[in-house]
Structure formats: C-alpha cells, structure tokens
Amino acid sequence: MRLSIKNLRAEIEGKEILRGLDLDVGPGEVHAIMGPNGSGKSTLAHVLAGRDGYEVTAGEITLDDQDLIELAPEGRAGLGVFLAFQYPVELPGVNNTHFLKESLNAQRKARGEPELDSVAFLKLIREKMALVSMKPELLKRPVNAGFSGGEKKRNEILQMALFEPKLAILDETDSGLDIDALRTVSDGVNALRSPERSIILVTHYQRLLDYIEPDFVHVLAGGRIVRSGDKTLARELEQKGYGWLTGEDEAA
Amino acid sequence: MxxxxxxxxxxxxxxxxxxxxxxxxxxxxxxxxxxxxxxxxxxxxxxxxxxxxxxxxxxxxxxxxxxxxxxxxxxxxxxxxxxxxxxxxxxxxxxxxxxxxxxxxxxxxxxxxxxxxxxxxxxxxxxxxxxxxxxxxxxxxxxxxxxxxxxxxxxxxxxxxxxxxxxxxxxxxxxxxxxxxxxxxxxxxxxxxxxxxxxxxxxxxxxxxxxxxxxxxxxxxxxxxxxxxxxxxxxxxxxxxxxxxxxxxxxxxxxxxxxxxxxxxxxxxxxxxxxxxxxxxxxxEGAEAELDGLMLARDQQLNDIHLDVQHKSAHCTSRETFKGILDGKGRVVFDGRIVVAEDAQKTDAQLSNDNLMLSRSSEVDTKPQLEIYADDVKCSHGTTVGELDANMMFYLRSRGIPHARAKQMLCQGFAEEVMAHIDNEPLRAYANKLLTARLAQTTE
Structure with missing residues (x-):
C-alpha cells in the first residue's frame, strides 16, 4: 500500500485550507502529522476520508494508483481507508453491534468477500474487544451515545481492529484521554502495526508519540508540509513550539 | 358551501x-x-x-x-x-x-x-x-x-x-x-x-x-x-x-x-x-398513560395523529412521545392536545413531537396544546423539526455503509425510541422489518 498526495489544494465553503500539500506514505509506515491549530491537520484527515463539503480544487490523492478523489467515503472505506474521528459521532437509536457488523459486512461486500453471519461476527468482535479492553455492555448501547471520552476513542480503535484497514488515519486520538486510557488506546494501535498497514497520526501534541513511535514526522502549517523529519523532530517541536517553523513559512 | x-x-x-x-x-x-x-x-x-x-x-x-x-x-x-x-x-x-x-x-x-x-x-x-x-x-x-x-x-x-x-x-x-x-x-x-x-x-x-x-x-x-x-x-x-x-x-x-x-x-x-x-x-385518580407513536409519510402520503388527553382527575401521569419521518411530498399532521381540568391537581404530563424531514418538499403541521385549569401541575411540551445530520451520515459512510443505507439506519435509529417500547419481541421484530422495507422505498 502506498498513499501518494501531490500538490493537494482543498477548500471549505470557498476558503482554501490546504495549499499544495505533498505526502508519501509507504507500506507499514507510521507518519505523524503535527502542527498548530488551524493549520489544516483535521482538514487533511477529512479530505482523505472523502467528507462532503471539503472540496479538492487541485492535486491528486492515490492509493496504489487508485484515484481516491473520485470515490465516495464508502468507496474509500471499501478500499481500506479508515478514519478514527477526533469527535466520534453519537448515533441515537443505532445499536453499536449492529453498526459494527453492518460496517464490516459493507466493506467485505465491496471487496467481494462473503459477509459474516451473526455467530462469526460475535466471535470476531469479542476477540477484538480484548485488544482495547472495552466493556462488553457498550456493544449493546447505541453507537457512542452516553459513552465517556475514553470509551468513544476505544470504540474507534475497536473499529480499526475489526476493519483491518490498509490506511488508518487517527485524528487527534489522544485528545480528551487520561493517561490510562491513552496507554490502552496506544497499545491497541501498536498491536495493529503491521507491514500491510500504514498509519497517519494527526496530533497537536508530542504526548501521543511517546506511546506510538512514528517513522516520520511532518509539520503542517498554512496548508502545506513545512518540515519533515524523524521522531526527533517531534521532540524539537515540544521544546521550541511551532513558532520557529510557521515564522519560516511566512518568510518563505 | x-x-x-x-x-x-x-x-x-x-x-x-x-x-x-x-x-x-x-x-x-x-x-x-x-x-x-x-x-x-x-x-x-x-x-x-x-x-x-x-x-x-x-x-x-x-x-x-x-x-x-x-x-x-x-x-x-x-x-x-x-x-x-x-x-x-x-x-x-x-x-x-x-x-x-x-x-x-x-x-x-x-x-x-x-x-x-x-x-x-x-x-x-x-x-x-x-x-x-x-x-x-x-x-x-x-x-x-x-x-x-x-x-x-x-x-x-x-x-x-x-x-x-x-x-x-x-x-x-x-x-x-x-x-x-x-x-x-x-x-x-x-x-x-x-x-x-x-x-x-x-x-x-x-x-x-x-x-x-x-x-x-x-x-x-x-x-x-x-x-x-x-x-x-x-x-x-x-x-x-x-x-x-x-x-x-x-x-x-x-x-x-x-x-x-x-x-x-x-x-x-x-x-x-x-x-x-x-x-x-x-x-x-392516580392513573397513568404512556402513549408512543411513529408516523411515516412517504411521497404523497398524509399521516395525521390527533391526541386528546383529558386529565380530569388528580395525581395522574401521562407521557406522549410522537415522532414523524417524512420524505418526498409526504405530510405529517400532529395535534397533541392535553387538557388539565381544575380538579386535576398534581397532574404530570409531558408531550413531545419530533420530526425528521428527508426532503425539502415534505410538510409538517405540528400543534402541541396544553390547556391547564389546575394550579399545581407539572406539564411540558416540545416540538422539533430537523433534517438528517451531516456528521452522522459521514460517520456511517466513512465506515463503508452506502449513502441510502446510512439514511435508513439513521431513520430507524430515530424511530427506535418509539419502537423499543414494543415489549412483544416477535412483534417488535416484525414492525422493524416492515419499517426497514418501507424506508427502503423512500430512499431510492
């Protein structure tokens, strides 16, 4: 799996947020995208997942030579793109088990694989739940409704474990988590690292990267990648803040 | 004339x-x-x-x-x-x-x-x-x-x-x-x-x-x-x-x-x-009524509910929860009238009507009415009219669920607050299946 983003420009309601972004993510690599608030990190995550209202005006996004921009969100999910939301959405009245099974089967169907029946699904979900130490009763509740912040994030990582995506984009997964929850969630993500799975970590803080060690770190500012490096770049940012880089961007 | x-x-x-x-x-x-x-x-x-x-x-x-x-x-x-x-x-x-x-x-x-x-x-x-x-x-x-x-x-x-x-x-x-x-x-x-x-x-x-x-x-x-x-x-x-x-x-x-x-x-x-x-x-005195209802109005359908709840005695409780789902040129009429008589002290009545509109050409006429003649009561009413939530739709679609099915799931979720009150399990399953089938006809 190789994700290739070239000269990507995207706008929301006519306002340009991404201004010529380039990024390459190879098989099994973990890339951290860092940057100040408003730099376009979340926009990038949503553009990759295909959200309506995020309009790509120039550039290309390909996943193994498949053009993603043309695909609806469900089509991208079928190809193995997964977005873990910063604010997982509550779905009143939609049972969590039903949602997970329906999602998995929709993706399997898109790939031409047989759908799982209820028994096979329950067996699988129990196995995956152990990975994120999720309380079984959360399966019986409506999706994310009344879940604590930590439970919502666990539910996201549970989906990542269940769907086994080729490309997982984790949008501010550490936000709103206490240390214990952060550790559980990170352990879950680390267990899912594999040569067949690439991961993009979108995060404002270095903290998450203490638990999930990236192969590459990029700084996004003003809608472009302004600096790339290895994990030491994250430490440098922790010490110096973003000012020295965004200033550099303005000067350029 | x-x-x-x-x-x-x-x-x-x-x-x-x-x-x-x-x-x-x-x-x-x-x-x-x-x-x-x-x-x-x-x-x-x-x-x-x-x-x-x-x-x-x-x-x-x-x-x-x-x-x-x-x-x-x-x-x-x-x-x-x-x-x-x-x-x-x-x-x-x-x-x-x-x-x-x-x-x-x-x-x-x-x-x-x-x-x-x-x-x-x-x-x-x-x-x-x-x-x-x-x-x-x-x-x-x-x-x-x-x-x-x-x-x-x-x-x-x-x-x-x-x-x-x-x-x-x-x-x-x-x-x-x-x-x-x-x-x-x-x-x-x-x-x-x-x-x-x-x-x-x-x-x-x-x-x-x-x-x-x-x-x-x-x-x-x-x-x-x-x-x-x-x-x-x-x-x-x-x-x-x-x-x-x-x-x-x-x-x-x-x-x-x-x-x-x-x-x-x-x-x-x-x-x-x-x-x-x-x-x-x-x-x-002391009686209770719980009334839950779902109205589906697909294209060219009219679905009307008129409630007339007469609180004539003291210490009675009523809950009225009604939901409408509309599509195409569907129309829902909801008239929820609750009358609390002078002697019906300590009445507790709560009425709500929520509507989900799947199309701009559908129409809801909703009228909750409380007429209260007693002075020591707890009564409330509320009405909402909304569209499908874009965040919810994107969340489902990002999980691979096609647009039409995502819409159905959200409608079904909206209806669930009413449907969950059907205690009889085979009947609830039948009613949900029927709702799914009828919703499938709304969405594509």
Missing amino acids: STEQHAGTSLNAVLQAGQRAMTPRPSNMDWLTPVRERGAASVAEMPLPSRKDEAWRYTSVGFLEQAEYQPLVEGPFDAIQLSDIDDLLLPQSQGLRLVFVNGYLATAVSDLAHQQDGIQVRSLAGGLGDVSVDLRRHLDAIAEHRHVFAALNSALMSDGALIHVDRDIVSRAPIEILHISVGMEQPGISHPRHLIVLESGARAEITERYACLGDARYFNNALVEVALGADSELLHTRLQEESPQSQHLSDLQVRLAERSRYRLVMAALGGAWSRSDVRVSFDG
Missing part, C-alpha cells in the same frame, strides 16, 4: 348503501339496533369535516369525492387460506389471533386455541358465541361521536373483536386483532369496531393491526373503545400497515379508572391518507 353539500350527500349515500347491504340482519345482532340508530341519526345531523374545522384544518377529506365507496359484504374472501397471509403472521405467536378479512371475522385463518378462563373473546357479529351483557353495556358507552365518521361506524359496524378480562385475571399471551384488506373491483369501505374491557386488577396485552394483500384501494373506518377498571393494566400495540392506495381512519377512545395503567405504542406506516384520533380520559 356547495362542496360540503355535495360531500355530505355522498356520506349519506354511504350510509344508505351500507344499511341496504346489511338487510336482512342476523337476529343475534338485534342488541345493536339502538346503537346503530343513534349512529345513523348522528350521520344525518353531523356535517362533513371541512378545513374550517380546527381539528381538520390540515386534513382534507376530499378523497371522498374521488371514488364511490361500496359497502363491503361478507363474501368470497372467507376462502382465504393461511398460506395466503403467512407473510403477515407473527412467528411464535402463543396467543389468540382474530383475523378479520375486509371487516369480517375469518375463522379459517384465525387462531382460536389458547383460550383462557376469565377472558371472554367474542365477535360483534356473533361468530364466536353469545355476547355477554357485561360486554353489551360497554359498547358505544365509552366513545363519543366526535366526528361524522365515528357516527358512521356506529351505524354500519360490521364485525369486530369484543374482549372482556375478568377481575384480577392476567392474560398469559398477547391477543392479536389482525385486519386484512383484500382489493375488490370497486374501492370498498369497512367499519371495524372493537371493544376492550378490563375489570379491576386485570392485565392484558393486545395487538391491533391493519394490513393488506396487494395494493388494494379501500377505506377503513375503525372505532375502538377501551375501558380500564381500577388497578388494571393494558399494553396496546397498533400497527397500521395499510396499502399505499388506501384511506385509514381510526378513532381510539380510552377511559381510565383509578390507578389503571395504559401503554400504547402505535406505528402508522401505510395508507395514502391516514388519520388516528386518540382520546384518553382520566376518569379516576
């Missing part, structure tokens, strides 16, 4: 044709004669509802001018076999099932085993044996003729279920009343009439369904009377799954004695034109 005249004539014509079709009457229905005569007299006096009447302002009965409704007589449809209706039957049903085909009891497809001591189940036309005095005295004693259709029902009622549960008897299984309409060459009109009486301390569960075979054209004009004795409890589920070509009017009138408990879950999913009037009268 001229249109009222014309339509009035046509209801009188329905009355006369209906009366002709009923003669000669079987003598075991003679006890109904005074009721019928009262009904016929009201039909002659009462005007046809027009848009000038507040209760009918958004609900035109103009369809009456579009067709000549023929009286449905007991006829060849008793040849219907179980295999013809097996799609409509609930699995694992353990209780009595009374099936009415075009308004008449069809014993061949009913399930009359599972009788229970202390529960008397009869039919209006006498098909299940003599109707006791206990039952007779209640018929037409609970209901008021609030509109001409109720009077017409009293004048022409063909058949229906009469259920009497003795004091302190708890029914072991739900009793099901299943209407099946079968298309005739001419659109027909039928007047089902049911009576449910629970004596003090009794408990029962009753399911009332209106279904059809094929896309028949017909008009069901039903009236249901319910009387709950002191400390009794009734779980009442109504499923309106009429044909998309049909008109359905049901007038449900409930009287609650002290400390009785009434739980109604209704899902009105079918019909080109559907109206349910629900009147609940708190006649004794």
Whole structure:
C-alpha cells in the first residue's frame, strides 16, 4: 500500500485550507502529522476520508494508483481507508453491534468477500474487544451515545481492529484521554502495526508519540508540509513550539 | 358551501348503501339496533369535516369525492387460506389471533386455541358465541361521536373483536386483532369496531393491526373503545400497515379508572391518507398513560395523529412521545392536545413531537396544546423539526455503509425510541422489518 498526495489544494465553503500539500506514505509506515491549530491537520484527515463539503480544487490523492478523489467515503472505506474521528459521532437509536457488523459486512461486500453471519461476527468482535479492553455492555448501547471520552476513542480503535484497514488515519486520538486510557488506546494501535498497514497520526501534541513511535514526522502549517523529519523532530517541536517553523513559512 | 353539500350527500349515500347491504340482519345482532340508530341519526345531523374545522384544518377529506365507496359484504374472501397471509403472521405467536378479512371475522385463518378462563373473546357479529351483557353495556358507552365518521361506524359496524378480562385475571399471551384488506373491483369501505374491557386488577396485552394483500384501494373506518377498571393494566400495540392506495381512519377512545395503567405504542406506516384520533380520559385518580407513536409519510402520503388527553382527575401521569419521518411530498399532521381540568391537581404530563424531514418538499403541521385549569401541575411540551445530520451520515459512510443505507439506519435509529417500547419481541421484530422495507422505498 502506498498513499501518494501531490500538490493537494482543498477548500471549505470557498476558503482554501490546504495549499499544495505533498505526502508519501509507504507500506507499514507510521507518519505523524503535527502542527498548530488551524493549520489544516483535521482538514487533511477529512479530505482523505472523502467528507462532503471539503472540496479538492487541485492535486491528486492515490492509493496504489487508485484515484481516491473520485470515490465516495464508502468507496474509500471499501478500499481500506479508515478514519478514527477526533469527535466520534453519537448515533441515537443505532445499536453499536449492529453498526459494527453492518460496517464490516459493507466493506467485505465491496471487496467481494462473503459477509459474516451473526455467530462469526460475535466471535470476531469479542476477540477484538480484548485488544482495547472495552466493556462488553457498550456493544449493546447505541453507537457512542452516553459513552465517556475514553470509551468513544476505544470504540474507534475497536473499529480499526475489526476493519483491518490498509490506511488508518487517527485524528487527534489522544485528545480528551487520561493517561490510562491513552496507554490502552496506544497499545491497541501498536498491536495493529503491521507491514500491510500504514498509519497517519494527526496530533497537536508530542504526548501521543511517546506511546506510538512514528517513522516520520511532518509539520503542517498554512496548508502545506513545512518540515519533515524523524521522531526527533517531534521532540524539537515540544521544546521550541511551532513558532520557529510557521515564522519560516511566512518568510518563505 | 356547495362542496360540503355535495360531500355530505355522498356520506349519506354511504350510509344508505351500507344499511341496504346489511338487510336482512342476523337476529343475534338485534342488541345493536339502538346503537346503530343513534349512529345513523348522528350521520344525518353531523356535517362533513371541512378545513374550517380546527381539528381538520390540515386534513382534507376530499378523497371522498374521488371514488364511490361500496359497502363491503361478507363474501368470497372467507376462502382465504393461511398460506395466503403467512407473510403477515407473527412467528411464535402463543396467543389468540382474530383475523378479520375486509371487516369480517375469518375463522379459517384465525387462531382460536389458547383460550383462557376469565377472558371472554367474542365477535360483534356473533361468530364466536353469545355476547355477554357485561360486554353489551360497554359498547358505544365509552366513545363519543366526535366526528361524522365515528357516527358512521356506529351505524354500519360490521364485525369486530369484543374482549372482556375478568377481575384480577392476567392474560398469559398477547391477543392479536389482525385486519386484512383484500382489493375488490370497486374501492370498498369497512367499519371495524372493537371493544376492550378490563375489570379491576386485570392485565392484558393486545395487538391491533391493519394490513393488506396487494395494493388494494379501500377505506377503513375503525372505532375502538377501551375501558380500564381500577388497578388494571393494558399494553396496546397498533400497527397500521395499510396499502399505499388506501384511506385509514381510526378513532381510539380510552377511559381510565383509578390507578389503571395504559401503554400504547402505535406505528402508522401505510395508507395514502391516514388519520388516528386518540382520546384518553382520566376518569379516576392516580392513573397513568404512556402513549408512543411513529408516523411515516412517504411521497404523497398524509399521516395525521390527533391526541386528546383529558386529565380530569388528580395525581395522574401521562407521557406522549410522537415522532414523524417524512420524505418526498409526504405530510405529517400532529395535534397533541392535553387538557388539565381544575380538579386535576398534581397532574404530570409531558408531550413531545419530533420530526425528521428527508426532503425539502415534505410538510409538517405540528400543534402541541396544553390547556391547564389546575394550579399545581407539572406539564411540558416540545416540538422539533430537523433534517438528517451531516456528521452522522459521514460517520456511517466513512465506515463503508452506502449513502441510502446510512439514511435508513439513521431513520430507524430515530424511530427506535418509539419502537423499543414494543415489549412483544416477535412483534417488535416484525414492525422493524416492515419499517426497514418501507424506508427502503423512500430512499431510492
């Protein structure tokens, strides 16, 4: 799996947020995208997942030579793109088990694989739940409704474990988590690292990267990648803040 | 004025044709004669509802001018076999099932085993044996003729279920009343009439369904009377799954004695034109009513619910939760009236109506009304009208669920607050399946 983003420009309601972004993510690599608030990190995550209202005006996004921009969100999910939301959405009245099974089967169907029946699904979900130490009763509740912040994030990582995506984009997964929850969630993500799975970590803080060690770190500012490096770049940012880089961007 | 005249004539014509079709009457229905005569007299006096009447302002009965409704007589449809209706039957049903085909009891497809001591189940036309005095005295004693259709029902009622549960008897299984309409060459009109009486301390569960075979054209004009004795409890589920070509009017009138408990879950999913009037009268102190309803109005459907909750006694509680889902040019009318009388102190009443509009061309006319004449009460009402949430849609689609299916899942989630109140598991599963099927027709 190789994700290739070239000269990507995207706008929301006519306002340009991404201004010529380039990024390459190879098989099994973990890339951290860092940057100040408003730099376009979340926009990038949503553009990759295909959200309506995020309009790509120039550039290309390909996943193994498949053009993603043309695909609806469900089509991208079928190809193995997964977005873990910063604010997982509550779905009143939609049972969590039903949602997970329906999602998995929709993706399997898109790939031409047989759908799982209820028994096979329950067996699988129990196995995956152990990975994120999720309380079984959360399966019986409506999706994310009344879940604590930590439970919502666990539910996201549970989906990542269940769907086994080729490309997982984790949008501010550490936000709103206490240390214990952060550790559980990170352990879950680390267990899912594999040569067949690439991961993009979108995060404002270095903290998450203490638990999930990236192969590459990029700084996004003003809608472009302004600096790339290895994990030491994250430490440098922790010490110096973003000012020295965004200033550099303005000067350029 | 001229249109009222014309339509009035046509209801009188329905009355006369209906009366002709009923003669000669079987003598075991003679006890109904005074009721019928009262009904016929009201039909002659009462005007046809027009848009000038507040209760009918958004609900035109103009369809009456579009067709000549023929009286449905007991006829060849008793040849219907179980295999013809097996799609409509609930699995694992353990209780009595009374099936009415075009308004008449069809014993061949009913399930009359599972009788229970202390529960008397009869039919209006006498098909299940003599109707006791206990039952007779209640018929037409609970209901008021609030509109001409109720009077017409009293004048022409063909058949229906009469259920009497003795004091302190708890029914072991739900009793099901299943209407099946079968298309005739001419659109027909039928007047089902049911009576449910629970004596003090009794408990029962009753399911009332209106279904059809094929896309028949017909008009069901039903009236249901319910009387709950002191400390009794009734779980009442109504499923309106009429044909998309049909008109359905049901007038449900409930009287609650002290400390009785009434739980109604209704899902009105079918019909080109559907109206349910629900009147609940708190006649004794400390009674409770929980009314939950779902209205589906797909393209060209009108779905109307009129509530009239009369808090006449102190220390009573009522909850009214009604939800509408609209698509295409569908229309929902919700009129939720709660009246708290001067003596009804410590009344606790909460009414809500939430609507989900899937299209810009649909229309909701919602009117919650609280009329409070007591000074120590807790009452509230709330109404919302909204569209599908873009965040929710994106969340589902990002998980691989196609657009149309995501929409269905969210509609179903919206309906779930009502549907979850159906305690009877096979019935809930059936109702949800039906809702899914009807929603599938809205979305693509």
